[in-house]
Amino acid sequence: MQLLEKLCQIAENPYAYAEKIKGDARTPIIGYFCSYAPEEVICAAGAVPFRIFGTRGDISLADAHLQSYCCSLARGGLEDALTGRLSFLDGTVFPHTCDSIQRLSDIWRLNGGFSFHSDIVLPVKLDTPSARTYMTAVLRDFRDELAAALKVPLTDDDLTSAVRTVNQIRKHLGDLYAAHSKTPGILSAKALHQVIKAAMVMDRKEAAADLAALLESLGLDNPPTVADSGRKRVILSGGICNHPDLYSLMEVAGADVVWDDLCTGTRYVEGLVGETGDPIAAIAERYMERMVCPAKHSDNTARGRNLVELARTHQAGGVIFLFLKFCDPHAFDYPYLKQFLDEAGIPSMVLEIEERLPPEGQMKTRIESFVEMI
């Protein structure tokens, strides 16, 4: 499984990967924080969209700009920008989501020293025709801005071809997820997490090809039938997960993460962009139709129903909420999501993460007792 190893390594050390592709061909790399960043447009401009996941290091420089009550994603990302760890970036794009990201964008622009900076002020409402029109207009503006900054034509053909590539990635990842849900162990949950993470930072053509090869090597057309292992099945729900060790802890406790509702998970994969017609409108369409993120508004109970549905579809015995401390949008949705799960008789627990995972012993005990209960 050389390929799997390669992808895991990229996920382990994405900055080294970025520096490598930068070094080879001066490929432009555009950073982003959120799954509302239209990576199809970035790819079409000949750049690599690079997801920022926070930092591995300690936070010190960012302390001069963001209070301690800001989430570790924003603080950690800023830390890496200020220390120069992200110096391979040619720029960054900030789709409008939460209050913290919105202010981070200003701070980033004023202190980050990157040449390209774009705010995609997306609508917050995703359920009206005027919001759809606006969404499309904003994405069009972004396309023009990026084309001008990178001095590329960025034609409709470029866009359609980028849409195809990213769609392929989504399809492949979706297949991996489905296979993993059916036969956990075909690929460990940790490996799956690493693979999807790698796909968010890699040259997308390379990622699409690697994923296709990986799928083939797994021989999913003829999945091995595994006897019921008696292991518990759980779902992760939340925003971003940057803690592969969590999956291992879960595994040791006797549970497989069979699905998730994470932005660094299935939310990335969910829904394909239409490959015919106006590509920008098609990208907007996917954002309007995809399950709403807590920082956006659409059907007010959709997330609750969806979570229950996911748990049932994937026969999960429980849901683990994974939140970054100080993340308002997710924290606001939690009581209602929990209520929906309670009413459906699905047990759940919350793991709140600051910069790092809580001490392993503590986590282990909590996870173990939860797994036992379900």
Next chain:
Amino acid sequence: MTEQNIADLEKEKRKIKSVAKMKEIMTTYYIEAKTAAESGKKVAWITSGGPVEFLIAMDVIPVYPENHGAMIGASKMGVDLCEKAEEMGYSRDLCSYARADIAAAPINGGPIGGLPRPDFLVCCNNICGTVLKWYEVMARYFDVPLFILDTPFIHKEFSPAAKKYVIDQTYEYIAFLEAQTGKKMDYDRMHEVSRLAVEGLRLWQAVLDTAAHKPAPMTAFDAFFHLALIVTLRGTQTTVDYYRQLLAEMEQRIKDGIAMVPNEKYRLLWDNLPVWYRTKWLSEKFASHDACLVGDTYTSAWSGVMDLIDPDNFIESGAVAYSSVYINVSLDKMFDTLAALIRKYDVDGLVMHSNRSCKPYSFGQYDLQKMVMERLGIPTLMIEADMVDARSFSESQIETRIDAFMEKLKT
């Protein structure tokens, strides 16, 4: 006369007389709101930055959960309600207005026994993303319709597409109100309400401007108190009349040489929301150093955009104006406003409240602080607290910092 008598008289002289009238207006307003069902009127909950004018024109009684949050804070009931919210599963890191109000709803908690039940909700996100989540919670809890006026954040400029989007939504808002109330919008009345709103805003700004006088006839703490009307009853004759009276009183105080802080020597500007449960303590603390908080960035947020409003075309100009309010813009733009206030009030220092509750207002303060010190040469003080949740207020720490800051200013 004894010394005590003189001191009492002095204190009495300094009191703002209009306060009684203001309290009366607010009491009447809340009684009306709480008895709306009996009088057959509809009640809408609306965010502080939302276009209330349309509700007034449609005869709907607007109710402000944020004002409720402020009342809860001022009456020191914040901690209890915040803790209740945490029991309900809401993280302690969320905005304390939202937490307190969400916890008050099912138990009719708080100083006025809860807010009247809404018939529908109107949420304008020009102040934060928190209100969106808060109103979603309320829409589920009360099972009532929610209208969202989505005002795109202005990092650099307000794009033509954004402008079209907010104008489109204003028409959707009117249609929503017509559906909710079962009657048509009366555009003549709307025009009158718009005119009154702009007049109210101008008068409010004029009241705030009186504090530019040295010594200042009022302080930011007074502004926090008197703000309620421009938020709550903007677009009514009551508000216009009241602020006219208040303005006259302030002008008279200037004539009579009445200062709010005796021996005003140092003039300071306040940034962010008030610390509602400690306004008295803070104002006395600063006054003990002969320092007066003459202005703030918060209470002028409402009138800051009034020049963008054309009462003859409120629907379109108002939409743009409401999108341009102080915290819906980038840090560079906030700095421009801050610098203008610093100049207008001719202050010696800036006091920044780093408010755990309000992320959009507080994140970026460190950068603003640096800009103020470097570009304007104005000393600054950062206080860590929370507007409603007193658990985040450390008196001894804050006292030490204020004392140290004032000593530095004095030298």
